[in-house]
Amino acid sequence: MNQPAIKRLMASAVRHLDGILLALLITLLAVSVAVVFSASGESGARLAGHLTNIAVAMAVLVVVANIPPHILAKLGPPLYALGLVLLVAVALFGEIRNGSRRWLPLGFTSIQPSELMKIALPLMLAWYFQRHEAALRLKHFGMAALMIAVPLLLILRQPDLGTSLLIGASGFYILFFAGLSWRIIAGLGLGGALLLPVAWNLLHDYQRERVMTLFDPMSDPLGAGYHIIQSTIAIGSGGAFGKGWLSGTQNQLDFVPERTTDFIFAVFSEEFGLLGVLLLLLLYLAIVARGLKIAEQAPSMFARLMAGAVSLNFFTYIFVNMGMVSGILPVVGVPLPLMSYGGTAMVTLMIGFGMLMSMATHRKLLKS
């Protein structure tokens, strides 16, 4: 390839990026680099790993942003089918780690098929609703519910309550934006409330324990309650302005567990205080707002459903993680989006933002 060809390709790739969203994401990732560095005890290796993850995720973002929405839509069924096959394979051959069967060994590496489902399920549903856009009936919603239920149950029995709820939520957002009637939503809510005691009985002991420790962390201060106690101490001791970058004692002295991954929000809150937390939340809300704006102007049903679901999903992860770390939700093992260390989650999220950008920019191209 010669020089001008590369330049042309670059120019075309950049054209499909959404400037505002990109700026917000880069700001967020810059913050994440600083926080991961502090949380890792100023580890150069962790920093390098995080930067590599960011680079890979950014590349994925650019690639996905350049795929037109109608092609993205077509990826729905095959990805969904692949996801299902892998989930079944996990159930049959999966590796057991920490008491649950979530990983599928592939020889050179292991994958967590539920991660794939986070993208594949909404994609599949959005594709499905777009197909039946002209005459959407109740039976289509029923069909969609079935598409949600199958992977959800497979993940639930791994067991991975947190991920199954998040995947359930992402499916629900599609149904919601597709116009699921309020009566059914109300019915689902009521039914859910009624089924809660039944669900409680179906939970594994450790899951029940996690919920119970939420209400009373001191009941098991060295076991299940330890995470919550130490993270709330970290957050609370941060105060209004924080202890300063690299100066959080809870963080630096290793009191905060899982502090570069699931509990990185505790590190952030301890070092940057309430002021930092509010700014971070504003940044997140700005990203969600930008996502919803793209959804509002999306040209096709597929794009509308997908953009809306990706945006709400993104915020759901934020809420669940912050809620868990600050002690208002049970510990479910969800990383803080684009902040926690970890490649898979970051790539999954960037695929979502890539799609948002694709929808935003290809709409403009269609117009012109």
Added chain:
Amino acid sequence: MQSPVIKNLQLELARYHVRLKIGAGFVLVLAVMLVMRLVYLQLVKHEHYQNLAESNRITLVPAVPNRGVIYDRNGKILADNFSGYTLEIAVAKAGDIEALLKQLSELIEITPKHLRQFKRLREESHEFETVPLKSKLTDEEVAILAANRYRLPGVEVKARLFRNYPAGEGLSHVIGYIGRINDRDFDNLRESGKAPNYKGGTHIGKVGLEQYYEDILHGRTGFEQMETDSAGRAVRILSQTPPVAGHDLILNLDLELQRVAEYVFGDYRGGLVAIDPNNGGVLAMVSKPGFDPNLFVDGIDPATWKELNESIDTPMVNRPLRGIYPPGSTIKPFMALAALELGLRKASDAIADPGYYSLPGSGHRYRDWKKGGHGIVDLHKSVVQSCDTYYYRLAVDMGVERMHDFLAGFGFGAKSGVDLQNESSGLLPSKEWKQKRFKQPWYMGETVIAGIGQGYHLATPMQLAAATATLANGGTFYRPRLVRAVRHSETRDERPIPPEVGWKVALHPEHVAKIREAMVDVLKPGGTAVVAGMGAPYAIAGKTGTAQVVGIRQGAKYDEKRVVERHRDHALFVAFAPAEAPRIAVAVMVENGGHGGSTAAPMARAVFDYYLLGKKPEGVPIMEEYESAGD
């Protein structure tokens, strides 16, 4: 007109936009919930969590002070510290203890004694404490343990200060020993509010001077404020309050003199106390048999403990302090002095001694030790020859009440107040005491035998020595003192402990002189202790005594020969020298020693010879110069 499809689409879009707004609203509601939670944690409860974070990271680590060293009057070390390593096991972390012990015994030498001691200490200690298995590890052992640490969970090698008693068995009852703080010690410390000063400390004085001067010897525990991580590892020191070492004790006791006394005491059981009559300083204090105090520092093993406790020689009994014996004839100089002071006799008053005494109107004869009697006996002769008849009659003339009051002036029947705990007060009988104790009146016959130190009267060797010192100095009762001075650990100033006068007995010097003269003649030809006085270049004033052994435990275990040996009389001797200007007063009590003049008095002579002349009896082992390992 729009087509229905388009219209439918616009309716759909409108509905979608509403739902987007609802979605946005949902996001905002959740965001507000998060903000509320964070405001609560970071503003409302900030102080609370701030404190928790501080206590999370800050640990107070106590720094145990070095214990004060104990020296004799010439600066010889009697108790000091050396640092070494112990092998301790954190039972809670160790898991299978039996397997671990087996594994350890394959690496280093673990004797059955270690195991027994470990077992006992483990029963006494709390779950979270580490229990010592072996102390004073060699460098090689430390290296082996360090190399194998990864496969020995719960095994800890700790640097510790050990207490060492170079004088060993001889001074065991004076110095005592320290031992591990047990539950009772801990309760006492807590009640007296001293517990904080023992944070991190493992040992406390249990007996002897180690116990009596615990507060002075222990020092002040320091603290290091450490920042620790979640695993409890120290990250850095935030602040430091260094420990203040305990102060040193300097004794009145002379180790060389003590050695001489121990040597001449031989294998007899009994006690010897030497006191400086000018200030009450205890110069030597022998209790035989003794025990090795070093055994107790790290917890004695049960077998040795049992052996020490059950031995019929009772090595754990501090005889000078807790051994109570009838004073026998050693009481006579005091009785004679009482006769003069109370005006009951003149020195020249004499009796004809038929060899016995009978109470008026009674046929019962109280016999003199000498068949046929001593002939014409005056006060001087009564002391020199230890005439019983003289004192039978004197006692009756005096009456038990006056006898009690006079002898109390010399410290009989009360604790001497020496600086050691658990002293016995002996027993000085009186009518009141007998009524209280036995609900019986006092009988005249009891007065008779009290006159020669038999009957109810019981005294410790410490009391006898203190009484003799009081007689020697003419009536001043000094509290016996083992410690002469305290050397401050930081300033190194020696602060003398001033002699403590208990009281003064008003005595006529000419009466005291008469008694002294008689006592001097006890060690002259014709006296009961002539053997001990021979060739002395200074005058010794002394009095022999023999105390009958009444009733012996009929233990089935010991053989005939020993029983017979234990039926022999106790030999006593009290003395001071030089008689005209006394510098040392001694009381010797030899259990089953037979006669005071032949057994006990030569021991006192050897003590005087060394103290006054620097002359050692032949065969006293030459003391190895003890080099302190430093602290």
